[in-house]
Amino acid sequence: MTSPDFWNRFSLRLEDKDICVKAVRDRYEDCEVEEFREQGYCSYTLLVTPPKVAFAREIIRHQATAEVKCEDGPALIVQLRPPQHALDLNIVRAASTAHPALAPTIEDLDLSLPRGIRAYEMRKVDGTPLSRLQQHGHSLDDSAGKRLERLITSFADLIAQSWHSPQEVHDITRTARADSPMDERPSMFAQCRGKVGSTMISRLERLASELPDEHLREIAREAMRAIQRMEDYPLVLNHGDLIPSNILVDQNTWEITGLIDWAEAEYLPFGTCLYGLEHLLGNMTISLPGSALTWTYLNGATQLRELFWSRLIDAVPGLEARMGDVRVMRDVGVLLWHGIAWDNGAIDRVVNDGEDVEELVKLRAFLTAG
Structure with missing residues (x-):
């Protein structure tokens, strides 16, 4: 050893x-x-x-x-x-x-x-980390395309399972008015007691003022306004680090066989883990030595994203009526997971152009693609 x-x-x-x-x-x-x-x-x-x-x-x-x-x-x-x-x-x-x-x-x-x-x-848990099997670039042959389709449908089933699982809090109704100051937290977020959930509003406030460009700051402001209007929205168990190295798959079919590393899991509004979908649809690339990092989506990523949403809606009756809220929480998840730096376990700093180039590349790509 x-x-x-x-x-x-x-x-x-x-x-x-x-x-x-x-x-x-x-x-x-x-x-x-x-x-x-x-x-x-x-x-x-x-x-x-x-x-x-x-x-x-x-x-x-x-x-x-x-x-x-x-x-x-x-x-x-x-x-x-x-x-x-x-x-x-x-x-x-x-x-x-x-x-x-x-x-x-x-x-x-x-x-x-x-x-x-x-x-x-x-x-x-049986399976191979997806990070070992993913290919770089954007082209897929037919067999790789089929494996990716199975991965996406399997991921949608996983997300649907979290909706159907026993929840810590059911049908929480907002008690704060939509025009209340941000320190009067909507009751839904008052029920989020984990490291991320208990500070979600304050983190979004920091992102809205400290992200390095106005477009990203405005997305954070819009997300804050939107979550103030949410009512009766479910909290579910959120894995906390839903990235390819923590997703185990059958190496032949790419069906998801397990999730590892639940150390950061907590109860959060449904959809905050959907940044994980983007990690299945693309990869970080660098075209030439010394050139800028780029997030490259696979050919067919748009259709695969549509496949995910279709499968999820089929699995969760009534979800379609809440899609606006789900997409807001998806953006909130992207902002929190890629807009706040992870400094050896500390998550209390907004990313910047000097120290966090890769996270900003993901942040801009994921918020544009959603």
Whole structure:
């Protein structure tokens, strides 16, 4: 195990790593424990592979009278997280309820680890990160086009599932007048208690005054005015980082098989995660060395976006009547996820032309395409 990045990033010692890995190995003494090849920014991940004998023993222990077929057990993931990036177990359990086939059940291992590090166990979700399979450029052959269509319809089904899932808040009616000052928050947003939701209005205010060009600032102002007029709009569980590296797919069909990294999930108005659709329809390109970055949409992206909306509306009766509000929340999501910089976990700075060129390219492209 040779990856020191996580430990250096959070000012942890390599001795802490040795203690943590030993604790996990002791917890799974009959299993193989090794560094997982996919590592996140805010966590260190271990793959736990049970041998046949350990799996058979576990079945016998829990089902003494059952007929046992000696096969390998399911692989597990153990994720180590510093205290500032600990998981909200209520949220991750809600995710596995809302998306039982896509989100793993996560349990706190309650190990005694140094510096407040937490260890979480979860089932290894099948699939390949979409980021490994996406191609650069804009042309697609027929087979790639078919895979992308399946990806888009699968993504629409995922979004529809969030609408139908149990919600923390139902049918919240606005109590503030449309012309109320912005510090009198509409009740819908008063119910958003997570890191993003609880500061959504103030973030939009900052975006409306600090984004680097007038066109973007006006879009932020329009979004603020629009959300003040919303009534009876649903809050749903929002993944929080719906990008290709967190979307697992069947590498042959591109059907979505899982979502990973629910650390930033929270309840937000439906549609705020739709920035994720844009990441499926294009990619960042640079035509020549030294030339400017450009967001390039795939050929057929317009038709694929129409396919997404058609599939979503078919799956959610009555949604068509709220499409104006859904599109507003889609723009709000784009503004919040790409207009606020992510500085090593801090999300309290508006992007600027000097430090955040890539985010501004995405912001301008996504708000134009929506």
